[in-house]
Amino acid sequence: MSNNNIAPFVIGDSSSVGRRWTAWKRSFELFLLCNPTNDAGKKKALLLHNAGLEVQEVYFDDPDRNAAVPATSDVYEETIKLLDKHFKPIVSIPHERALFRKMTQREGESIVKFCRRLRNHAGLCDYGDALDLRITEQIYDGTSSNALREAILKKRLVVLNEILEEGRVLETIDQSHPELISSDQASVNKIKSGQNQCFRCGSFGHYANDKKCPARKKTCDKCGIIGHFKKCCKSKSVSDKKKKKVRQVEDTDDSDDDPEREVESDDSCESDIHHIFSAKLVDDRVSRTRSRSCEQLLSVEDKYNTKISCIVGGVRMQWVIDSGASVNVIDENTWKMLKKQHCKISYESDEPRKKLVAYGNHKLHVKGVFKADINHGSSTLKK
Secondary structure, three states: OOOOOOOOOOOOOOOOHHHHHHHHHHHHHHHHHHOOOOOHHHHHHHHHHHHOHHHHHHHHHOHHHHOOOOOOOOHHHHHHHHHHHHHOOOOOHHHHHHHHHOOOOOOOOOHHHHHHHHHHHHOOOOOHHHHHHHHHHHHHHHOOOHHHHHHHHHHOOOOHHHHHHHHHHHHHHHHHOHHHOOHHHHHHHHHHHOOOEOOOOOOEOOOOOOOOOOOOOOEOOOOOOEOOOHHHOOOOOHHHHHHHOOOOOOOOOOHHHOOOOOOOOHHHHHHHOOOOOOOOOOOHHHHHHOOOOEOOOOOOOHHHOOEEEEEEOOEEEEEEOOOOOOOOOOOHHHHHHHHHOOOOOOEEEOOOOOEEEEOOOEEEOOOOEEEOOEEEOOEEEOO
16 A cells, blocks of 8 residues: 655635635545545545644534434545535635636746636536536637637637647747747737837837937928927828918927827917917917917018008007917017007006917017007007
8 A cells, every 4th residue: 555645735715725625635536546445434534634734623623523424425425525514615606707707818828727727717607518618718818829819710719629729839839939920919019019109209218208309309391390300290281381381389388297298280289379460469368268378479581571560559660570470579679669658558467478489499588468459551459
């Protein structure tokens, strides 16, 4: 008779104790085949001895251990029943099936081991004759191999053994010839590696808010906007940009702190730019409702610099027409001249809430805003 004992049973985690107890009993039955005996008392002693001290405590603490043995049973079978009562939990089939449907293939786990783990858990799900079908469905849903999932669809594999064989072949190819991996899997890997792509320059390894990005201060050859290269430009067409004569848009506040915010083209930020064609002042309605708006001051070529004479608050002065600008500006000396000549002003503030950007991305320091009636010929614009 052999004396090779098996490892004792460790009760451990209660959530898996039933499954582990069933596996341990299978191992003990194999042990009995190697150490055959017809003595039920001896088989009981071998069971408790090999199961270990924890199991012995469970057995000897149970008052039912001294119950009479039925005539159709023996002490070994009754001992097994008593221990099953302790280690086999009350199973909620809907709950176990929900857990089964959430099972996925672990990193580095072969398809065969994944299938074995599914089968072990399925023992608690009471799938009956549909067991292999449920395992097949979960392999398709939970496998980490897109190549296997593709093969199941293309070859219409429905038999579990055929799916396992296909999975083993793909694992062999992946391990010995990784260059033969499917195109779909390669595309997935490419997408994952490109998650930190900069939308300004198109490079990988940094975001658009990185101050070292080579495109931050470059002018796009397509739309003329500063802050990105032509290959990353999202503008609709070059012709639309030329018609509007838009040169650039300044980033709004805190743009460097947000890696997902980009410098937008004129088409995408029209709601934040108010264009004016006649000589008129800052749109106070826009100023009230858009405290963070960024107005744009645009220069035009010298051949288009045409001056007109207007009367501002009763004072005549010369204006340069710039149909692409959003606001009208004057310098400090002109403002002083208007004050000295008692210009009629209906509103004045030294706390402007708009930002002005000149051609070349130069910020202009604005000292104030004012409103006044403007007359040109027979037309009057009242403010």
